[in-house]
Amino acid sequence: MLRDKKLVLLSHCLLNVNAKVYGLANYKGAHEELIKFLIEENFGIIQLPCPELGCEGIRRWGKVKEQLDIPFYRKYCNEIFTPLLEQIIDYHKNGYRLAALIGVNGSPSCGVSKTCSAASWGGEINDRRTTEEMMQQVNTIESPGIFIEQIRKLLEANKIYIPMLAIEEADPAASIADIKKVLRGEG
Numbered sequence: 452m453l454r455d456k457k458l459v460l461l462s463h464c465l466l467n468v469n470a471k472v473y474g475l476a477n478y479k480g481a482h483e484e485l486i487k488f489l490i491e492e493n494f495g496i497i498q499l500p501c502p503e504l505g506c507e508g509i510r511r512w513g514k515v516k517e518q519l520d521i522p523f524y525r526k527y528c529n530e531i532f533t534p535l536l537e538q539i540i541d542y543h544k545n546g547y548r549l550a551a552l553i554g555v556n557g558s559p560s561c562g563v564s565k566t567c568s569a570a571s572w573g574g575e576i577n578d579r580r581t582t583e584e585m586m587q588q589v590n591t592i593e594s595p596g597i598f599i600e601q602i603r604k605l606l607e608a609n610k611i612y613i614p615m616l617a618i619e620e621a622d623p624a625a626s627i628a629d630i631k632k633v634l635r636g637e638g
């Protein structure tokens with residue numbers, strides 16, 4: 452039977468950059484280097500939904516984790532992941548290898564080990580703060596985004612543990628090298 456029984460879960464925008472907040476893209480469609488590698492290595496690819504696109508659409512403003520850390524958004528993340536969770540449970544039970552989830556570090560939703568944070572963000576955008584002042588309040592913190600937190604909880608509740616990796620938006624080349632090592636079983 453011609454199948455390798457190995458799968459990766461990818462954040463939506465790694466296959467479709469159009470979902471990202473406008474202005475953030477650094478590739479034109481799909482993340483070519485990563486996707487080519489996954490195809491060459493015979494991984495099946497499961498595309499996660501984009502929770503921010505689903506909630507707020509393509510004209511949304513960029514946000515920080517604190518703005519998304521509300522019960523409704525966590526519940527929404529659970530709802531959109533549940534159909535995939537049911538498939539993952541079935542793959543897992545039938546001996547398929549769920550090799551990794553690959554997220555996007557820096558995202559307030561899909562960051563795996565890093566997300567963006569600003570305790571003071573919120574309110575009217577013309578409240579006398581300049582854009583520069585607002586950007587100075589943003590930090591990268593070592594914490595997952597909200598969607599990844601919810602995915603991890605749902606997987607763990609089903610005793611499924613998938614290695615979680617991420618593309619670093621600030622340094623994609625280095626992070627892809629690390630991802631390749633892990634998926635080839637070298638790291």
Ligand code: SF4
Nearest residue numbers: 463464471501558561
């Ligand atoms: S929410 Fe996740 S999938 Fe959507 S654009 Fe941001 S990083 Fe990509």
